[in-house]
Amino acid sequence: EAGVAQSPRYKIIEKRQSVAFWCNPISGHATLYWYQQILGQGPKLLIQFQNNGVVDDSQLPKDRFSAERLKGVDSTLKIQPAKLEDSAVYLCASSPLAPGNYGYTFGSGTRLTVV
Amino acid sequence: KQEVTQIPAALSVPEGENLVLNCSFTDSAIYNLQWFRQDPGKGLTSLLLIQSSQREQTSGRLNASLDKSSGRSTLYIAASQPGDSATYLCAVRALVQKLVFGQGTRLTINP
Numbered sequence: 216e217a218g219v220a221q222s223p224r225y226k227i228i229e230k231r232q233s234v235a236f237w238c239n240p241i242s243g244h245a246t247l248y249w250y251q252q253i254l255g256q257g258p259k260l261l262i263q264f265q266n267n268g269v270v271d272d273s274q275l276p277k278d279r280f281s282a283e284r285l286k287g288v289d290s291t292l293k294i295q296p297a298k299l300e301d302s303a304v305y306l307c308a309s310s311p312l313a314p315g316n317y318g319y320t321f322g323s324g325t326r327l328t329v330v
Numbered sequence: 331k332q333e334v335t336q337i338p339a340a341l342s343v344p345e346g347e348n349l350v351l352n353c354s355f356t357d358s359a360i361y362n363l364q365w366f367r368q369d370p371g372k373g374l375t376s377l378l379l380i381q382s383s384q385r386e387q388t389s390g391r392l393n394a395s396l397d398k399s400s401g402r403s404t405l406y407i408a409a410s411q412p413g414d415s416a417t418y419l420c421a422v423r424a425l426v427q428k429l430v431f432g433q434g435t436r437l438t439i440n441p
Contacts, residue, residue, distance in 0.1 A: 221373075248429070257334070257419055257431035258374075271428060306373060308429070318364045319421075319429055321374040 217241065219322035221307050227328045233295035236325045240288070240309030246270075247284055248319070249292050250306040258306055264290065265312070297329045332357045336420055336432035344440050345412060351405040351435045353420030358398050365394050365405050366419040368434070374419065378405070410439045 220239040228234050240247050246265050250258035261280065263271040266287040275282070279298070284290040294301055304324040333356045343349055353363070362381045366374040378387045378394040380403070386395040393406040407414060417434045424430065 257433045260428060263428065318376050318379040323373040326371065
């Protein structure tokens, strides 16, 4: 089975610029997650989708971050404008709909550096 | 609010030793607990998944235990090797399918 695909792998931008990340989950996985991992910390959930609806976006800085999951498959995460503190690895994960019986599968992540 | 803590934050041991990594969580109402490995600059690789009804899971030299009532899990690594050097993350899955992570333990195995 193909894994979770993310692109790009690396991105360097200047502060106040915009950036977008893309994620393709495992086929058939209804739930998709975006996590932010700052260096030296554990991942923090930004947003959770179930199919194409948002389940949890309580920790998403909505003044600058946005995310969508069109047709319940691929997802994009956008930052506009970026700040220095947004430098982190952005991880996408997916899981089947049935709770509790399955683990999460993560992509390789996108490392963002804001200068 | 679920909080996950991992101790120690960093660990360095000589090759061949057996070692234990600790994870604690504040809310025992979990579906499962998952241990991940993360190599520098890489994503997360799932190591072991323990359902809330289980006490332990084993894969090769790895053994993970879960004591849900006390809010604790341990990851035991037998006969450690330099290739085991990585950051190990513990995460609990709550009722709303949200995965909450600890901050990780950075493990170094010295040849």
